[in-house]
Amino acid sequence: MSKPNLDIFDLLVTGFDQALRTATGAQPGSGRSNPAQDSQEESLPREYHRHVAGLMRINHSGEVAAQALYQGQALTARLDDVRDAMEEAAREEIDHLRWCESRLQELDARPSALNPLWYAGSFAIGALAGIAGDRWSLGFVAETEKQVVRHLEEHIERLPEADARSRAILEQMKIDEQQHGQTAEDAGGAKLPAPVRHLMSLTAKVMTKTAYWV
Numbered sequence: 001m002s003k004p005n006l007d008i009f010d011l012l013v014t015g016f017d018q019a020l021r022t023a024t025g026a027q028p029g030s031g032r033s034n035p036a037q038d039s040q041e042e043s044l045p046r047e048y049h050r051h052v053a054g055l056m057r058i059n060h061s062g063e064v065a066a067q068a069l070y071q072g073q074a075l076t077a078r079l080d081d082v083r084d085a086m087e088e089a090a091r092e093e094i095d096h097l098r099w100c101e102s103r104l105q106e107l108d109a110r111p112s113a114l115n116p117l118w119y120a121g122s123f124a125i126g127a128l129a130g131i132a133g134d135r136w137s138l139g140f141v142a143e144t145e146k147q148v149v150r151h152l153e154e155h156i157e158r159l160p161e162a163d164a165r166s167r168a169i170l171e172q173m174k175i176d177e178q179q180h181g182q183t184a185e186d187a188g189g190a191k192l193p194a195p196v197r198h199l200m201s202l203t204a205k206v207m208t209k210t211a212y213w214v
Contacts, residue, residue, distance in 0.1 A: 032092075034099050035172040036165040041106070048160045053109035054212040055155045056166060059173070060100035061112045061211040062148065065122040066093040069144065072126025073137050082134045085187060089141070089180045096176065099169045106165070112211040138189030143197055145181030147204055149174055 044052060070090035077086060104111060112118070129140040152174040159167050192200075 032095050034102060035168040036099065036103065039164040039168045041165055042162040044160060044162060048163070049107060052159065052163055052166055053104065053107045055158060056100055056103045056107065057109060057112050058208045058211045059152070059155065059170065060097065060104060061115055061118050061207060062151070063093055063097040063100055064115045065118045065207070066090075066148075067097060068119040068122035069126040069141075072123040072128075073130040073141070076127050076130030077137060078134050082138065082187065085183060086141075089183070092176050092180070096173050099173070103166055103169055113214055114210060118207060118211075135188055135190040136192075138184040138187050139192050140189075141184035142181045142189040143192050143200060145177045145184065147201060148177045149181070151204070151208065152177065
C-alpha cells in the first residue's frame with residue numbers, strides 16, 4: 001500500500017517532531033551496545049585530545065544529518081518497502097549518534113553548535129530526493145554512504161593509536177554505512193549524475209571543516 005500524500009503543513013509538523021526527538025535522544029535505536037564498551041580508555045596528550053574531539057564532533061554532526069536525511073526520505077517515499085528500508089537504516093544511524101555523543105562526553109567536548117542547521121538542510125534534501133522518486137532517493141542514499149565511508153576511513157587513519165574507543169566506534173559505523181549503501185543499490189538505486197555527486201562532496205567538506213571547530 002502506498003503512503004498517503006502529505007501537504008506542506010504535515011511535512012513541517014512531522015519534520016519538527018522528528019527533529020525534537022533526535023535532539024532529545026527520544027528516537028528509538030536498534031538497541032545495540034556501544035562497540036567501545038570493551039575498549040580500555042587511555043590517556044591522550046592534550047593536542048590529541050582536541051583533535052579526537054574534533055573528529056568525533058564531525059561524525060556526530062554527520063549522524064544528525066543522516067537522521068534528517070533518512071527521515072525526510074521516509075516521509076516522502078512512495079513504496080512501503082523503500083520507506084521501511086529508510087526507517088531501519090535510520091534506527092541504526094541513531095545508534096551511531098548515541099555512540100558519538102557518548103564519546104564526546106568522555107572527551108569533555110560538546111556537539112557542533114550548528115547541528116540544527118545540518119539537520120534542517122539534510123531533512124529538506126531527503127524530502128526532495130523522496131519526492132523525485134524512489135530510485136533517485138535510493139541512489140542518493142547509496143552515494144551518501146559511499147562518501148561517508150571514505151570520510152570514516154580517513155578519520156580512522158587520523159586517530160592516534162592509543163584511542164581504541166573512538167576507533168571501535170568508527171569501525172562499526174563504517175561496517176553499517178557500507179551495508180546501508182549496498183542495500184540502497186540492491187533495491188534499485190539509480191547512479192546520480194556527476195555534477196550532483198560533486199556538489200554532495202563539496203557540501204560535505206563544508207560541514208566537516210566547520211564541525212571540527214564549531
